[in-house]
Amino acid sequence: MITELGHSKITKNYRGLGTVINLTIFGSQDKELLDESNELIQYYEKIFTVNRETSEVLSISDKAGIEPVQVSLATFVLVKKAIEKSLEHFGFNATIGPLVKLWHIGFKDARVPSKSEIIEKLQLTNPVNIELNPINQTIFLKEDGMELDLGAIAKGYIADRVADLWKSRSIQSGIINLGGNLLLVGNAPHQPDLKWRVGIRDPLRSTKETIAVIKSGAGSVVTSGISERAFTQEGKSYHHIIDPETGYPHDNNIASVTVLTDESIDGEVETTRLFFADAIPNQYKFPAIIAYRDKSITLLNFDENNIQITDSEYYIKEILNKVY
Secondary structure (H helix, E strand, C coil): CEECCCCCEEEEEEEECCEEEEEEEECCCCHHHHHHHHHHHHHHHHHHCCCCCCCHHHHHHHCCCCCCEECCHHHHHHHHHHHHHHCCCCCCCCCCHHHHHHHCCCCCCCCCCCHHHHHHHHCCCCHHHEEEECCCCEEEECCCCCCCCCCCCHHHHHHHHHHHHHHHCCCCEEEEECCCEEEEECCCCCCCCCCEEEEEECCCCCCCCEEEEEEECCEEEEEEECCCCEEEECCEEEECCECCCCCCECCCCEEEEEEEECCHHHHHHHHHHHHHCCCCCCCCCCCEEEEECCCEEEEECCCHHHEEECCCCCEEEEEECCCC
16 A cells, blocks of 8 residues: 655556556556556456456366466466476465365355365375476466466566556656555655655454555565455454465464565565565565564564554564575
8 A cells, every 4th residue: 555645646446356456657647558557457367367267377277187278478477487486385386276266265155175175185286297388388287177376476477567568658657556566666756755655554454554654665565464365264264375285374473474576576476485484584685574463563674764653553573684
């Protein structure tokens, strides 16, 4: 969420990617560019989604165990990146589709699956069983029942492509807001210090209230938290961040992770890495803000002068510098 002073700008809201999309440009009145940007977002959603009847990603899953599927360059590049990260085994797994569909968190029919159902689906989530052919630009899921799900990385890729479009049109300053995924283009002309103000939402409540406001330069600010999509069954709450090793929502102390990166796709990956980390990795290079369920906050490679706590129940517990 962006907090800002008044300044000449154009802005439009759209629906897509399961959220409200907000596009803002400063120093230009090119409203057609905003609509063109939204059309680009819709194109990528159409080929990447698993929440419609058809898409390129769904076609890959439909042919699992049968034959390779030739796809567009965008889909091939994104799947290749997703598989590379999946093979690092830090919590990110692009083959988690069967488990995501089993839990269906974020939809009305969300439920807690049986242990036997989870064990069955876990057998279908090994990224080793994906064959990429760069010559034919094909993707093959080797096991029948495997399913791709790029939901943990697609928004970042899409935001980066919109930024490329804006750069080609010489846009100097703007905000690409894909809901939990912000890409800040250039300086903030409406702020005296040219820094953007970004609000971090309360991860323990499904509201728009902030727990802190941070200052940031150009780049991506990605937040992932446990309140984004969740449901309650028999008095217990279950969030949408599923552990590919156990098949259950990852159970730890973290409520949300915000990571600042140059490219938005890296922010998507790094929020997952930190959410699943038992300990913060040494020589970790990205700035991050980690909020815990006990309402404490860890600043990682982040200057405390660039954060203002806006909820008195939250407090900064520690400041760590992992860049050596």
